[in-house]
Amino acid sequence: EDKVVQSPLSLVVHEGDTxxxxxSYEVTNFRSLLWxxxxxxxxxxxxxxxxxxxxxxxxxxxxxxxxxxLFSILNIxxxxxxxxxxxxxxVEAGGTSYGKLTFGQGTILTVHP
Amino acid sequence: DVKVTxxxxxxxxxxxxxxxxxxxxxxxxENMFWYRQDxxxxxxxxxxxxxxxxxxxxxxxxxxxVSREKKExxxxxxxxxxxxxxxxxxxxSSFPGGTAKNxxxxxxxxxxxxx
Numbered sequence: 001e002d003k004v005v006q007s008p009l010s011l012v013v014h015e016g017d018t019x020x021x022x023x024s025y026e027v028t029n030f031r032s033l034l035w036x037x038x039x040x041x042x043x044x045x046x047x048x049x050x051x052x053x054x055x056x057x058x059x060x061x062x063x064x065x066x067x068x069x070l071f072s073i074l075n076i077x078x079x080x081x082x083x084x085x086x087x088x089x090x091v092e093a094g095g096t097s098y099g100k101l102t103f104g105q106g107t108i109l110t111v112h113p
Numbered sequence: 114d115v116k117v118t119x120x121x122x123x124x125x126x127x128x129x130x131x132x133x134x135x136x137x138x139x140x141x142x143e144n145m146f147w148y149r150q151d152x153x154x155x156x157x158x159x160x161x162x163x164x165x166x167x168x169x170x171x172x173x174x175x176x177x178x179v180s181r182e183k184k185e186x187x188x189x190x191x192x193x194x195x196x197x198x199x200x201x202x203x204x205x206s207s208f209p210g211g212t213a214k215n216x217x218x219x220x221x222x223x224x225x226x227x228x
């Protein structure tokens with residue numbers, strides 16, 4: 001059974017802090033790892049990682065994948081209150097091309113002014 | 114931009130009722146998915162579909178069925194709603210090729226309460 005575990009489950013920081021969110025996985029036939037941000041609405045896509053060691057970056061957010069150690073991290077620098085959200089990690093695995101994802105529990109990030 | 118629309122944001126139903134949750138996407142995506150989201154459990158896949166009239170069970174299909182008669186529409190059906198089906202339901206769609214291969218795009222969710 002494919003498994004994705006995120007840590008911490010929740011995190012409270014102040015504006016300006018840097019945070020690191022973790023995602024580890026145990027899956028058969030890994031294809032890709034995706035990060036999403038969910039505010040009080042639809043999860044929105046952040047990054048997709050398929051190759052180990054390559055950093056994806058968008059503004060203050062960045063992510064890297066370690067396929068050997070089976071984990072990914074999502075970094076947010078200089079946090080803002082607008083970064084408060086649930087961050088979801090998901091892994092695509094298996095032998096089909098249906099794009100089925102297995103999600104972690106999510107990390108609830110709260111950024112105080 | 115991809116748009117995935119779920120017919121209701123909030124729904125209140127009674128135990129035993131038949132419930133339909135509708136999802137429509139406007140990007141001609143082959144794949145469509147239904148999840149439920151519960152605190153501490155993340156998103157769990159109920160059913161998915163990779164083509165019209167094709168469906169596959171996800172991880173928690175019990176108590177649910179689905180229908181995909183048209184490519185853009187994927188319906189989730191609760192044949193006889195029970196209180197343990199109170200949850201947030203999320204629909205998603207994805208395209209199996211190209212640069213956005215298998216990135217899932219989500220609707221805003223339907224918060225269902227079964228009383």
